[in-house]
Amino acid sequence: MADYYLAPDGSDSNAGSSSAPFASLQTLLSALEAGDTGYVRGGTYDESGFADGSDQHGTASAPIRLEAVDGADVVFDFGSGDTGGLRLWKCSHWEVRGFTVRNAPSYGVYVFGDSTDVTVENVTVEYSGGDPGTSGAGFHVRVSANTVLRDCVSRYNYDPSSGGGNADGFAVSQATDTVVEDCVAYGNSDDGFDLWESTGQRLSGCVAHSNGWDLDGNPAGDGNGFKLGGGDVPSGGHLVTRCVAYQNRRRGIHYNTAEVAMEVYNCTAWDNPTNFYFTAGEHVLRNNISSQGTVNIQDPVDDAWNSWTLDVGDPDFASTDPSSSKFLHLTTGSAAVDAGTDVGLDFDGDAPDLGAFETDGGQDVTSNVNPVLKAATPTGDGDLAFTAGTLHYYDGSRWVAPPVSYYDGSQYLTVSEGVQTDAGLVDGFERGDLTPYAGDLGSFNVSTDRAAEGSNALKTAGGRSAWADIRSTEKAIPHGSTFQARVYFTDAADSAILRFGVADQDNWLGAGYNSNESGIQLSESVDGSWTELGTAQMTPVTGEWMTFRVEWGVDDPDQIRIRCFDADGVELGTGTTTTSANQGNTGYGFEYTFQYGGTGPVYFDDLRIV
Template sequence: MAVVAVVAGCGNDSDDTTPQPTGGNGGTGGTGGAGGANTAGGGFGGGTATPCDDGIACTAGDHIDSTGRCVSDCALPCYANEVFCEGDCGSTCIDLDTAPGYHPARGAYDDPEAPNPYGGETYVISVDGSDTNDGLSIETPWATFNHANQQVQAGDRVYVRGGVYSFPQYSRIGAAGSNPNNYSMGTETAPITWRSYPGEFAILDGTGGTVLTGLLTISYANWNIVQNFEIRDSIGPGLAAQGSSDHHFTNIWTHDNFRSGSGASGIERVRFTYMTSADNFDEDLGGENADGFAVGSGQDNVFEYCLAVQNSDDGIDLWESVNNTVRFSVARDNGLGPEGNGNGFKLGGGTSGGGNLVENCIAYSNRSRGYASNTGTGNLPNTVYNNVAYDSVTGFDAHSLAHVLKNNLEYGATDHHITTEVDDQFNSWNLGTDLSDADFSSLDPTHLYTDFLRLAPDSDAVDAGVDVGLPYHGAAPDLGAFETP
């Protein structure tokens, strides 16, 4: 357990005793997320400067500086692998290794004046730029992604100045087809990077658009890093990826789009980290095609620290997709459309799919199921370890195949649907006793990043699991997404 500063009253150092999730691979290291070693514990500390989200005021002990950023009045900064959090998690530092669904504050953190680690050129886009400029400085920026897409080479990086970019159509990274010109083709050792300028945040706005495609579309290109953007009000998906591989999308907020916040098809080895997708609703179809995150016919993709909130269909939908991993992520209040399915995590379906791994995730207040195998013809079994389902009609739905469910915790659900083919040992429904509110430190979802759905120390679900290869405290793993200290 890390020793960190107590937030309340900006007090003295103390051991934090808040139960934390079991750890994992941390964040994203050198590509913009916060990396970290495996850990089974973490803590909270004093604050540091971060931008304020729209509509969120600074909390007690903080003030807004001249740039509109929330600045903590506490003397101590956040620790190396922590970020400051405002809003529903209060004035506190969040340990990125141990906070499902948390994403860094808005803004970019690297220095465009520093040497490019990938050896390429550094370009700038601005709302008042011109594509006739050379794009090589903040004095001579380009104006559009589409122009930059046709100029950049492997290893280049593009900084997008803060402001609202109105795209009535869409912007593309890559090509519409086979990409014979190799637009935006990075490599493993020299990816192409697109990110908001340090201390600023670029907003891509699709108001008035007429083309049913992603407002920012990445297609038939490989090895791009896209970081620190807000994408909103697209007539199609907010962020779309198609026919490409090895991208990394991180710290992107997609919301109020008419299809999925992030929609993808035919992608491989793409990482989604610290992403939030909220309030996406396809009004013309009654909500059935607007997930938080949707991947169709994809494989070997990874979702970490993602948050899917109040979407009209599902939270994370892996339709006909195989061998994907979802961890440390949250899906809540999905299924708002009359035709929306309302699953937190959908793990297969169609004529192929499955073989997906879900661990250390939280699903709550989704209209239908927390976790759904969605098994179809030709699907593969899924593996579901150390997750929580709360306040849904069905917590866990796994059937027809030899799915493996272990160390999962279901509470506040009407039932679970598990058929005899499934290996479902060491879950809350195997305890032989019913859980109660007293088994939890908190059932208040406004405490998502503190003690919501963490087990009380004397709960029967503590040490009731089995070793599945994840870190744990005590004699055996706890049930659910979090380990008690």
């Protein structure tokens, strides 16, 4: 049993020890045998082609492990090749955890070829696709047994050769006894979870949303949250519990011609055109909630004890804001509380609640979307309060606290000892890259040479004779908010705009400084038609961080006000306008130009709702 290491400054001619690490993922994988661990140090690794674990076998007591060093931010980027991804072929007893696979043309993580007993935990796959010979799926388990996918995220996968028709978040085909727990799939061009030609799989606590569009927001593949069957061999027989599907392009949970009877218990489908679609087979649905979408159920499907058969028309959710910790949870007065029937899942009260989240006097007792470590702490008045706790371990010389991660609905956030999560922060660019953005990505980068907060800031890359912009693919600023960002000008002729109310490249609102106007500019774009809504005088400050603060629909639903301040809080200018456009959009972005004499660079940082 040995430990091997991979590091950005390593060499494949090294021995792979802690002091002489390898440089490439393939070299590390090839070295591993039963009981060995491959540790990966923080950094981005540019990989070309496939990185394979091939016919390598651990045992139940001595598995082969591949994992990031505790707390390290590890990215394997396969974008330099026409094919590629991480593959485990004909392998057994592997444990893989703690990193990101990005830009894999073929698929992100592929477990295939009669592999058995493989566990993948806390792995994110994003932007797979491009190889016309494969699916472009984020995770693909095929012809393998006893695979576990846990706490994984798969997002923004797209296969252009089929127009987005194959790139699922999680694909399981011709496999047996796969377990998928607490995983999240969103922004994939085909389906979130696809169990094509599979039987007897188990899905629990998973979330699928916003699937079925390409990276520019155009309709693409099937657009199901959960697709549970299909193919030329019998499919179905799955157990699906406490899963959530929302805002997928076509269907939330779809049986997809599965013949083998399956059980779907305590799931919530919201705001899909069709929430549940089961029109054949002796499938059993219990304790499910459908809201803001249709239900298509036909005999012989057994759908007793669901919101649509119990006449619970309005489940009375505590929130329908996906950014809220109470998103799609029930209020204590909901008619869905204690309205279900016992299907063998844990519950409180007289009977199970309907839907994915069980409540007890207003306290959620099942929440697979936002797990947070909490500890009971005395309040000083004889009562107890639940506050964020800290795990410690002994590293041989002292007690230290490893980072604790949880999923906030769109990304994993990490909490370290002595650091509190910042509830208002939208983006501080501490992830170190622009993976959650689309647009003119070549005109921006993330830099450490200047930051308002933390270590990183968004920086303009090079000169630009026209306006350049990027927009978030994780919508986060709703109408009715006051938000702000820190902005740094190098030259008084630089121009920078904050975008909000962004739906896509053609629909957005903008507020910021335009040097061609010698002041503040407010604007909008509706279906690609740009309109200047107003201007106001402002003299920017160079060489220090300014604050651009925007009030969007705060005092009046149609009013937009931007106030700009210098580093000492002195107001530099205020601009106000009104518009009713784009109020239903919650995306945001950043825009700049140097065409009016500016030299840059311009920096943005610390975007937050205040």
